[in-house]
Structures are given as structure tokens and as C-alpha cells.
Amino acid sequence: MLKVSHLERTYPAQPGGVAVQALKSVSLSVEQGDIFSLLGPSGCGKTTMLQCIAGLETPDAGRIVIGSQTVYSRDERTQVSASERGLGMVFQSYAIWPHMSVAENVAFPLLQRGRNPGREQIAQRVNDALAMVELAGYGNRSATQLSGGQQQRVALARALIHKPRLLLLDEPLSNLDAKLRDTMRTELRQLIKSIGITAVFVTHDQVEAMGISDKVALMCAGKVVQVGTSRDIYLNPHTAFAADFMGSSNLIPCVISDMGGERAIATTPFGQIRARAAAGLRSGDEAILVIRPNAPIVDARPANAQDDAAQVTGNVASVAFLGEKIEVQVRLPRGCNLVTMMNTFDAPAEGQEIRLTLPAERCIIVHRDNAAVSTAGDVKLAEVAA
Ligand SMILES: Nc1ncnc2c1ncn2[C@@H]1O[C@H](COP(=O)(O)OP(=O)(O)OP(=O)(O)O)[C@@H](O)[C@H]1O
Numbered sequence: 001m002l003k004v005s006h007l008e009r010t011y012p013a014q015p016g017g018v019a020v021q022a023l024k025s026v027s028l029s030v031e032q033g034d035i036f037s038l039l040g041p042s043g044c045g046k047t048t049m050l051q052c053i054a055g056l057e058t059p060d061a062g063r064i065v066i067g068s069q070t071v072y073s074r075d076e077r078t079q080v081s082a083s084e085r086g087l088g089m090v091f092q093s094y095a096i097w098p099h100m101s102v103a104e105n106v107a108f109p110l111l112q113r114g115r116n117p118g119r120e121q122i123a124q125r126v127n128d129a130l131a132m133v134e135l136a137g138y139g140n141r142s143a144t145q146l147s148g149g150q151q152q153r154v155a156l157a158r159a160l161i162h163k164p165r166l167l168l169l170d171e172p173l174s175n176l177d178a179k180l181r182d183t184m185r186t187e188l189r190q191l192i193k194s195i196g197i198t199a200v201f202v203t204h205d206q207v208e209a210m211g212i213s214d215k216v217a218l219m220c221a222g223k224v225v226q227v228g229t230s231r232d233i234y235l236n237p238h239t240a241f242a243a244d245f246m247g248s249s250n251l252i253p254c255v256i257s258d259m260g261g262e263r264a265i266a267t268t269p270f271g272q273i274r275a276r277a278a279a280g281l282r283s284g285d286e287a288i289l290v291i292r293p294n295a296p297i298v299d300a301r302p303a304n305a306q307d308d309a310a311q312v313t314g315n316v317a318s319v320a321f322l323g324e325k326i327e328v329q330v331r332l333p334r335g336c337n338l339v340t341m342m343n344t345f346d347a348p349a350e351g352q353e354i355r356l357t358l359p360a361e362r363c364i365i366v367h368r369d370n371a372a373v374s375t376a377g378d379v380k381l382a383e384v385a386a
Pocket residue numbers: 011012020021022040041042043044045046047048049204
């Protein structure tokens with residue numbers, strides 16, 4: 001449905017500033033009917049990407065194809081205008097007009113284009129769009145009489161009124177409070193899926209991306225660094241950045257001391273750990289061992305994993321109460337802290353000795369990159385190598 005190839009966009013330097021390379025040869029493709037998220041930290045290029053797809057920003061190079069239509073190609077000198085791309089957009093601010101009724105807000109794009117389709121047809125299309133977002137019967141209300149979540153649905157109805165082939169959403173939930181955001185995330189996914197439209201969704205919130213998307217493109221500094229389902233990126237990150245941004249992780253510097261078949265051995269400050277390894281790593285490489293907080297099994301040894309699970313012993317440094325779960329920091333040998341999640345009812349005492357089993361299939365060795373190695377204390381890689 002959408003294919004972006006080698007897209008480049010550099011914002012020219014402002015007086016006294018430097019040029020910003022916002023997109024560096026970005027390629028991705030989105031399947032028909034998928035909700036596809038662009039996820040990454042602030043400034044990584046998500047909005048620039050979305051605006052290039054929308055035709056609101058002109059790339060410097062590359063190609064964008066929507067359906068079978070090339071809407072931008074530098075080589076072919078093609079540039080289809082935003083209004084001719086057949087897209088619907090929902091922005092962070094919703095851009096709902098407070099002085100208009102719900103129906104007038106939704107009808108706005110029909111009247112804007114200067115081809116007024118006639119009262120009856122407008123009313124029919126507004127009613128259809130409102131029904132799609134489950135706001136049938138709300139047309140005569142003032143837009144200000146709606147809750148934040150309902151206003152967001154009005155914005156969605158307005159984006160759908162032209163029956164777009166692709167829906168673009170730029171952080172559409174970020175103005176809602178935390179609890180409503182959770183509800184709306186589920187609701188928005190159900191709505192988009194029931195309409196059957198393909199959607200590209202921009203967010204910097206990994207929980208939001210995981211909850212709403214069929215696929216995620218993880219972006220960092222103008223590049224797409226990994227594409228996959230949320231589950232795939234969570235379970236099989238390629239880099240420390242991907243592990244750190246998608247979920248939370250213990251990132252431990254290590255050296256790969258053996259690589260055989262599906263398992264590798266990571267030499268870490270607290271011993272040798274068997275783990276899976278990301279593609280492209282070799283024996284002798286300096287790398288990062290990723291241990292998700294929910295990976296260790298506390299004070300237990302799985303009966304069927306005797307040879308494939310390392311055991312480490314440490315002391316409880318701190319216990320943080322988070323409701324259903326508690327976060328336990330375990331101080332391991334040579335200054336390493338490992339964060340693990342435990343059931344609230346199993347809370348250990350601070351200072352208590354604790355034994356962790358680390359099954360190999362739950363640990364993964366990934367490529368080093370610039371992600372902060374956050375939980376490994378002050379251990380230096382050189383020490384590990386020694
Ligand atoms: N009009 C502009 N002129 C100059 N630089 C810009 C412009 N728009 C964006 N940038 C820069 O381009 C880079 C990418 O910005 P972009 O808005 O695409 O990132 P983002 O991932 O959407 O960030 P956020 O999540 O904060 O919205 C940033 O360094 C930003 O400062």
C-alpha cells in the first residue's frame with residue numbers, strides 16, 4: 001500500500017546554525033490494512049517522514065509510492081500535491097473548531113475543496129463518517145461539548161470523510177490524560193481495523209506503539225534501525241538501542257567467547273551466560289547482553305533447562321513497589337545491578353541473598369551502539385575482556 005525508498009530530507013542551515021539531516025536514506029513498506037507505527041525518540045525524523053508521505057514536506061531524494069501511484073520521485077521529477085494523494089490526516093492537536101458543530105467540523109474538508117457536493121450528499125457523508133467512529137447522533141452538538149476522546153474521534157471522522165486510501169496519524173493520543181490514552185489506544189485500533197484502512201501512526205511512546213500496531217519501524221537519528229512486529233522487536237532486538245527503546249532492559253557489556261549453533265556464550269562481569277545472539281555477531285566481538293526484567297526466574301531452576309540456564313547469586317539492593325509488580329534491583333558480583341520484576345506477594349527484603357536463573361532462550365546478545373548501558377554499574381568492557 002505504501003512503499004518508501006531511500007528517502008532523504010535535509011533542512012538547510014538557518015543563520016548561525018547547521019543543516020539538519022532529518023532522513024537518511026529511509027526505506028520501508030506498509031502492507032494493505034496494517035497499522036504501521038513510526039517509533040523513536042524526539043527528533044529522530046518521524047514527523048518529517050509522515051509529512052513527506054503526506055506531501056506537506058518535499059524530500060531531497062528517494063521515492064514514495066502509494067498504492068500503484070508514484071507520488072514522489074526525484075529521479076522522475078514527480079511530485080503529486082498533498083490534496084491529490086488521497087490521504088486522511090489526524091494531528092496531535094485534533095484541530096477541532098470550537099465555534100462549529102460536530103457535523104460542521106466533519107464536513108469541513110468537503111467544503112474546503114471548493115467542489116460543494118450538495119447539502120444532501122454532505123449530510124449523508126457526515127453521518128457515514130460519524131457512524132464509522134461510533135458517534136452517530138452527535139452531529140448537532142457543539143464540538144466543545146465533547147470529551148477529549150470524543151473530539152479525537154471527530155478528528156478521525158473528518159480524516160475519513162474523503163474515504164482516503166491511507167490514514168496518517170501524528171501522535172493523536174498525546175493530548176489525552178494517561179488513563180484515557182490507554183482506552184483510546186484500544187478503541188482507535190478497533191476502529192481502524194473495523195474500517196479496514198491502512199494507517200501510519202507516529203509516536204514516541206513504545207507502549208502505545210506496541211498496543212496499536214501490526215508492525216513497527218523503530219527510528220533513530222534519521223534512520224530506520226529495525227522493522228517488525230512489536231513482539232519480534234521485543235524478543236529479538238538487533239541492537240542495544242532497539243532493546244532499550246522497545247521495553248526496558250538490563251544492558252550488560254560482554255564479550256562473545258563462543259558461538260555455536262543457536263547459542264552463544266557471553267562473558268559478562270558476573271560470569272558466563274548462555275544466550276541467543278543477533279545475526280552478524282561473531283566469537284570475540286564486544287557486544288551487549290540483553291536481559292529483560294521479566295526474564296530471570298527468581299530462586300528456582302526450571303526442570304527441563306538444566307544445561308541451558310545460568311545461575312547467578314546476588315543481594316537485593318532495593319525494592320520498588322509498582323502495584324501488581326515490584327521492581328527488585330539485585331547487586332551482582334563486580335558491581336553489576338540487575339533489575340528484575342517480581343510478584344508483589346513474593347517481595348524479598350533488602351539485603352537478602354537472592355538466586356536468579358537465566359534461561360538461555362530469554363537472554364539475547366545484540367550489537368553495541370549508542371544506547372546507554374544503564375544497569376551495568378561502572379564495569380568497563382576492558383575488564384570484561386580480561
Ligand atoms: N522546519 C524545520 N527546520 C529545521 N529543522 C527541522 C525542521 N523540522 C524538523 N527539524 C529537525 O529535524 C529533525 C527531525 O525532526 P522531526 O520533527 O521529524 O522529529 P520527530 O521524531 O518527529 O520528533 P518529535 O517526536 O519531537 O516530534 C530534528 O532534529 C528537528 O529539529
